[in-house]
Amino acid sequence: MEARHFLCFLFIFFGLATLLLLTWINLPYPPPNATTDLFHPKRLNNYNPLSKPKRHHDHDHASDMPHHPLDPLTIKEINRVRTLLSSHALFKNTSSYALHSITLEEPAKPLVLNWKKGDPLLPRKAFVVARVKNKSYVLTVDLTTDEVDVQKTDTSSGYPMMTMEDMTSATWAPLLNAEFNRTIVGRGVDLTDLACLPISLGWFGQREENRRLIKVQCYSMKDTANFYMRPIEGLTVLLDMDTKQVVEITDKGRHIPIPKATNTDYRYSVQGLNREMEELINPISIEQPKGPSFVVEDEHFVKWANWEFHLKPDPRAGVVVSQARVKDPNSGEMRDVMYKGFTSELFVPYMDPTDAWYFKTYMDAGEYGFGLQAMPLDPLNDCPRNAYYMDGVFTAADGTPYVRSNMICIFESYAGDIGWRHAESPITGLEIREVRPKVTLVVRMAASVANYDYIVDWEFQTDGLIRIKVGLSGILMVKGTPYDHMSQVSVQENLFGTLLSENVIGVIHDHYITFHLDMDIDGSDNSFVKVNIQRQEASPGESPRRSYLKATRNVAKTEKDAQIKLKLYDPAEFHVINPNKTTRVGNPVGYKVVPGGTAASLLDPEDPPQKRGAFTNNQIWVTPYNRTEQWAGGLFVYQSHGEDTLAAWSDRDRPIENKDIVLWYTLGFHHIPCQEDFPIMPTVSSSFDLKPVNFFERNPILGTPPNVEKDLPVCKAAASA
Amino acid sequence: MEARHFLCFLFIFFGLATLLLLTWINLPYPPPNATTDLFHPKRLNNYNPLSKPKRHHDHDHASDMPHHPLDPLTIKEINRVRTLLSSHALFKNTSSYALHSITLEEPAKPLVLNWKKGDPLLPRKAFVVARVKNKSYVLTVDLTTDEVDVQKTDTSSGYPMMTMEDMTSATWAPLLNAEFNRTIVGRGVDLTDLACLPISLGWFGQREENRRLIKVQCYSMKDTANFYMRPIEGLTVLLDMDTKQVVEITDKGRHIPIPKATNTDYRYSVQGLNREMEELINPISIEQPKGPSFVVEDEHFVKWANWEFHLKPDPRAGVVVSQARVKDPNSGEMRDVMYKGFTSELFVPYMDPTDAWYFKTYMDAGEYGFGLQAMPLDPLNDCPRNAYYMDGVFTAADGTPYVRSNMICIFESYAGDIGWRHAESPITGLEIREVRPKVTLVVRMAASVANYDYIVDWEFQTDGLIRIKVGLSGILMVKGTPYDHMSQVSVQENLFGTLLSENVIGVIHDHYITFHLDMDIDGSDNSFVKVNIQRQEASPGESPRRSYLKATRNVAKTEKDAQIKLKLYDPAEFHVINPNKTTRVGNPVGYKVVPGGTAASLLDPEDPPQKRGAFTNNQIWVTPYNRTEQWAGGLFVYQSHGEDTLAAWSDRDRPIENKDIVLWYTLGFHHIPCQEDFPIMPTVSSSFDLKPVNFFERNPILGTPPNVEKDLPVCKAAASA
Structure with a gap:
């Protein structure tokens, strides 16, 4: 062995050894192997890196007992x-x-x-x-x-959601492969600076069949915690998830430099004091001098104002809201609104057909576990001071339970908004000014699926409305490029995204978040009604007007009647009603889904990712209740072919009139990145509403009192306290 | 004269006298007549019925001086x-x-x-x-x-915005007409219980030409302050606004009962204590122990965080935001974003072609004055405790200035939302959880255009985003009906709305609010770019993917290129860029308009109301800057024929590339009323955003510090203070 080669060997050897050691130390649990008993009794530590205060009784869950039929396993x-x-x-x-x-x-x-x-x-x-x-x-x-x-x-295609161990092992398994390590070093990256990500690879044909595969791509974390901005572009490792063997290494990015670390780190500790920003905004806080108005009974049952619901963390869905009921102000009874609501699946296709990118068509719930990725919330920042926190109990691959602390928060929000108001103008001479503030209850989790952060809010209003909001923040998945200025790019060339910084492209992608909403409006037998709004031409002589809009109610008989593509110029309201119950003056009681955050998938329906993500073919679907139809992409989503999706179920065209029905709504985002998204994205939010429509006899918040000065808190700055 | 007739005469005479007296007492200013000097020096009283605290220095404005070229007249x-x-x-x-x-x-x-x-x-x-x-x-x-x-x-069609005196006199002028009074009494309403509304009547042909006309419809305010729910259906008075003469009285509603007052009053004082609602939610407040972070210099110039802008009340537009500039965190310079933004026009067509309804196609800014109708805000309820208030100075028909106190409020809002965040999952082993709270600055006004209340918010975010939000509350314009249950209505019959309560129909209507947004991105010469998102099919063999989305930039050359109808399945981003300035890596600096609250007018384009409201034919328009093109429906909207609208200007198809351009956006709502809207509507909001897109080199709020406990206030309940 020549001296040069020996040095190289030494370098690689020690680099690898250090990396393995580091990886090992940082792993939340040891990687499974033949000599480790998967059922070892050691309780996994909470992942709770920061010692911020926790706002509820810090019990260890070991003695938890179930109290409600829907309580999660203890x-x-x-x-x-x-x-x-x-x-x-x-x-x-x-x-x-x-x-x-x-x-x-x-x-x-x-x-x-x-x-x-x-x-x-x-x-x-x-x-x-x-x-x-x-x-x-x-x-x-x-x-x-x-x-x-x-x-x-298993008979059909697809594999279960990855375990955390699957994902973690994918980040170190390539390092056991010498060719991989040579490639990394060849790209100028110290193995000790390496950060690798497990990337679900979808399904594109025979190559992705008959074994559990994953792709691994890596980044340099030298000089930044934001390694996502430093891709080793074009390098893809195909890994067998079960054997941990490297199947293939592709490196098509040797000519692409690794972007610099400059300006990428976003941590407060690293950015240093920014005096100016610090002084921009004085401290501000939501204060409730008499405490919050909600209670959480038996760990999972939330009661607030006129609402009650069961709330639990779930490793796949994240947050599950069950048996949501609202009080009728006339009768005082609690009335059924929704039996179960949760994030059923996400679909995040990237828009780059090249070798290192085409397969990035994530399904974050069924592949990664939307709940598993929901990290502990940061008190005072993820949720305001008046928040209460709920832990999740999940399991490792060996079945060992562990606690994800502070996974969900619950708080009352007041943004200064108005519940209802009316003032009389001097025209009528009446001196009236009646205004009621709007206070809501928010249930929040935030899932960090590798780079991206999804903030999911269930917001309950006293007027009966439920707003479901998804905020996107976190870090872009970016692509390395030789370019450092747009002047180098010819007009014809497709970058598949935006040049965000020198050598960094933010690749265009979509986000779809599909919600399962098992509405039970005053009971389970419901119907779905399209209230179509159409232009009506006035007959000659009928009116000086030529046209007006008319609302026509169309009850969906079968599933295909309820496959809805929204159209601005063919609008409708979408009601879930109880056809067996009417209001005093004879309107069917109901809730409507009020679309928002509409973006439609434009991919070819025959494109493999779109077949798997066929639940995004419509914005709204309605299916008859079937307890096996919970996951819009299918129970086994990983590497699935798309046979078991919401689209397939719905195409069976089952009757849905006056039946127990489930409403599905998909929030969508087209994301063309811009420089403001670098190195971390300001939150972008979209939401849709479930809103009472002739559910109550009249405005249910008529009796809300106005704010008066004497009820508000007396505060002083903490420093002077 | 028979005794019966004499009694009737006496009754009418005294009723009328009492009503006139009451009206007179309640009028904010005396009705103009020949014997009153329109220029009399008496200062009009502030309309400030409630003695709630006012949050800024209570000066009388008499000695106000202008400080900025855009300051309103003193x-x-x-x-x-x-x-x-x-x-x-x-x-x-x-x-x-x-x-x-x-x-x-x-x-x-x-x-x-x-x-x-x-x-x-x-x-x-x-x-x-x-x-x-x-x-x-x-x-x-x-x-x-x-x-x-x-x-x-005046050469073309249309009249100026009504004066408050025009509107007020319309409410009492019909009472000078004996036939009108007989009709009212014939409908079983005491003249003393009468409340009448001035209703702009649009233009439908020769009948509405060559004189200023208005229609008047009336209600019974017996046993309720919410007279809007007690229409004397079918009775319409056509009035000459200049002579105050009744031109015509139509009564087609004799068979329709006046709905009962039961359950219509919404006032806290009348509803009485609702112990249960009172105790539902504990007091909650936004607190800033060190005070607000913004200053208002020279009465109209607002500085907050990284923003500054000029703010003024306007009798027609309501709120005008000018010279909005945001600080560049790299250079420290204040950069131009928007020269002027305001509510240019509203269009509210009702969807009922019958005699008493077809003409209800309001344009609230150009007909009634959106600012004139903005009543004093209610501290603690319209705006939170930490709000600052700004007065408007408007003029009566004789030119006398008067003060509309507390017309605008400004406050910092914190709802518990997240500005940006990222947490690392155990997969990568990094212990990172960085989250920043989101605090915004809200500028608010609330206009009560008779029954309806429009809440207009301009919300500024530190990340450079401006959100423009319109909330709808207040009271429906309802129609009387003989029906008191839906079982009485045949399937064929068109109610033109929803039966909300016994004998009350909420008529279907639309709301369009069109904003004038004179964007100046780093200077006045800007271009409008459509970034179209389209499916691209992959070539065979190019990729395992069949399709992906590609963004293509298309610069609008002339106005017709920028007449945008939004399409879910043909999406685009809409950028206003400065073609003469790029970022470090060569992207043109810009802002995008992010649509929201999209509803399109479906009326026949040749229907007279739609001709007048032709500015709603598209959701987005771009025109070259022209100081005479401020009002989307024309300067003289009242009874206009629609020759002077944004649509007419835009059809001139002028060049708009690399010019000073104005962006127009229309928020839309289809409103099919439901029982929850009775007797007063919970607020429904929609918004759209102006958002930086490659305007900053990178995330401008990277330096925001997280919340820490020691900065937050120490509060106690007021009762214990």
């Missing part, structure tokens, strides 16, 4: 599931398995609807998705009878 | 204008005139742009719209030279 229950599984035939004689999720198997809807507080708890069951010897299983574990029921083995 | 200046006019030939020998508006004639834009604080004030001029002997005049009064310049007399 640590005790999860441990019981692990014990039962470990003695089951399927798992007994192998260590080659992983538990991809262990969640509550919710009791049948009629049982839950009939259950009342104080009743005995319904039988508890776990829904388990497992991989055993490279096959996928769905199991039900009955915690009353101890029975384990293997409900389904 | 009381002194207005009085000087009156003096100059009174000695002008046009007015000298007649008392038969009215001054419909006296506002600042803004100096030429280049002069304003060159003016700096400390420079001598630019020559002050007044822009006066007057009616003299039934002719309309536009005059300029030069306050430096005392010259009065008669710029224009």
Whole structure:
């Protein structure tokens, strides 16, 4: 061995050793291997890096008990599931398995609807998705009878949601490959500076079939925590997720420099004091001198103003809101609005057909776990001072439960907005000025799916409206380029995005977030009504007007009647009504979905990503309730072919009139990046509403009192306190 | 005369007398008549019925001085204008005139742009719209030279905005007509219970030409302050606004009962204590222990965080925001964003072609004065505790200035939202959680155009975004009906709306609010660029992907290129750029308009109301700057035929590339009323954004510090203070 080669070897060896050591230290859990018992009893640490105050009783969840049929599995229950599984035939004689999720198997809807507080708890069951010897299983574990029921083995395409261990191991597994390491060093990056990301690769044909694959792309984290801005462009590793073997390494980016670290780090500690910005805005806070107006009973049941609902974290959906009910101000009764609402799936296709980019068509819920990626919220910044926090209990691949602390926050918001108002003008001479402030209750989580951050808010208003809002922040997925100025780019050339900084392109992409909304308007039997707004021509002589708009009610009979593409020039309202109940003057009681954040997928319907993301083919869908149809992209989304999507279910065209129906709504964003998105994006939000429409006899917040000075707090600056 | 007739006469006589007396007492100013000097010196009282605290120095404005070239006319200046006019030939020998508006004639834009604080004030001029002997005049009064310049007399269609006196007199003039009074009594309403509204009648042909007309419809205010819910349906009085003579009385509603007062009053004092609602939500407040972060210099110049802008009330537009500039965090310089932004016109067509409804196609700015109708805001309810208030100085029909106190509020808002965030997941092992709270500055007014209340917010964000939001609240314009239950209505029958309560129909209508946005991105010469997003099919063999989206920039050459109808399946971004300036990496600096609240007018383009409201034919327009093109429906909107609208200007198809251009955006709402809108509507809001796009080199709020506990206030409940 020549001296030069030996030096090179030494360099690589120590680099690799250091990296492995660093990776190991930083891993939240050890990577699984043959010698590690996946069921080892060590409790995983909370991921709670900052020592910010936590706003609720800091109990350790070890003794949690379920109180409501929809309460998530407790640590005790999860441990019981692990014990039962470990003695089951399927798992007994192998260590080659992983538990991809262990969640509550919710009791049948009629049982839950009939259950009342104080009743005995319904039988508890776990829904388990497992991989055993490279096959996928769905199991039900009955915690009353101890029975384990293997409900389904994998027959169609697709794999379960990745485990955190799958994702983590993908970030270090390539480093066991010498060619990979040579390539990295060849690109001028120290192995110790390497940060790699696990990238789900979709499905484009035979290459992505019959084994669990993942692509890995890497970045330099030298001189910045924002390694996302320093891509080692064009380098893609194809990895077998089960064997951790590198299948293929492609490097098409040798000519592309790694963008500089300058101006990329966004951390306060690194940016240093920016005196000017610090002094721009005086401290501001939402204050409630008498405390918040909501209570969280039994850990998961929220009561606020005229609302009550069950709230729980879920590893796949993030936040699940169940049994939302609002009080009728006339009768005082709590009336059903929504049985269950949650983020069912996301679809994030990037718009670059080249080798290192074409496959980036993420489904963040079914591939990565939208809840698993919801990190602890930052008190005072993610949520205001008056927030309450709720923890999630999730499971590692070996079934070990762990606590994701502060995963959801709940707070009352007052932005200075107006609930309703009227003033009389001097024209009528009446001296009237009646105004009511608007206070809402927000339930929030924030998922960090690698670079991107999704802030999901469920906002409840006293007037019965529910606003579902998604904010996008975090960091762009960017592409390296040789260009450092637009003058170098010919008019013909397609950059697939925007030059954001020297050698950095922000690639165009879409975001679709599809919500499952099992509306139950005063009970489960509901209908979907399109209230079409159309121009009506006046008959000659009928009126000096030539035209006016007329609303026509059209009840959807079957699913295809409710496949809705929104049109500005063919508008409609979309009501979910109870056809068996009317108001005093005879209007059917209902809620409408008020679209917002509309962007439609324009991809070719036959493009493989669009087949998999076919649930974005319409903005609104309505399906009959079917407890197996929860996930718009299918139960097994990873590498799926798109046979089990909402689009496929809906095309069965089942009857939906006067039935238990589920409404689906997709929020969409086209994102052409701009320089303001570099190096971290100001939040962009969109929302849609679920709004009462002839649900109440009249304005339900007529009795809201106005603010008066004497009720407001007396405050002083903390420094002078 | 028979005894019965005499009794009837007595009844009517005393009723009428009482009503006149009441009306007189309640009038904010005496109705103009031949014996009253329109220029009498008595200062009009502020309309400030409630004795709520006012949050800024309560000075009487009598000694106000202008400080900025765009400052509105002061009381002194207005009085000087009156003096100059009174000695002008046009007015000298007649008392038969009215001054419909006296506002600042803004100096030429280049002069304003060159003016700096400390420079001598630019020559002050007044822009006066007057009616003299039934002719309309536009005059300029030069306050430096005392010259009065008669710029224009009326040649085309349309009349000036009504004066408050026009509107007020319409409410009592019909009572001078015996037939009207007989009709009212015949409908079972005491004249003392009568409330009448002045309703602009549009233009439908010869009948609405050659004289100023108005329609009057009336309501019973017996047992409720919410008389709007008690229409005397079908009764319409056609009135000559100049002579106050009744031209025609139509009563087609004798068979329609007047709806009951039950459940219609919304006042807190009348509803009585609603203990339950009172206790639903604990007091909540936005607190700033160190005070607000903004200053208002010289009464009209607002500085907050990285923003500065000039702000003034306007009788027609409401709020005018001028010379909005944002600080560049790199250079520290204040950069031009918008020269002038305001609500240019509203269009509110009702969708009922019948006799008493077809003409209801309001243009609230040009007919009623959007600013004139902006009543004093209610501290603590219309705006939070930390708000600052600005007064308007308007003029009566005789030119007398009066103060509309608390017409605009300015406050910092914090709703618990997130400016930007990123957390790293355990996948990468980095322990990062950086989150910044989002604080904004809101400028608000609320106009009560008879029944409806429009809340207009200009919200400034530190990331450079301006959100323009319109909230709709107030009271529906409803129609009486014999029906009290939907079961009485045949399927074929068109109600033109929703049965909201017994005998009350909420009639379907649209709202369009068109904004004039004179964008100046780093200077006046700008271009409008459509960034079209289109599907691109991948060539065979190019990629496993079949399709992706591509963004193509298309610069609008002329106005017709910029007549934009939004399409969900043919999306685009709409940029106003400075083609003469690029960022460091070569992108043109710009702002984009981000549509929201999109509803398109579907009326027949040849329908007279749509001709007059032709500015709603597109959602976006761009015109070259022309100081006479401020009002989208034309300067003289009242009874106009639609020759002078934005649509007519734009059809001239002038060049708009690399020119001083004006962007126009229309917010739209289709409103099918529902029972929740009865008897007063919970606020419905929509907004659109002006957002930097490659305007900054990078995220301009990177340096924002996070919230920390020690900066927040220490509060206690007031009761315990």
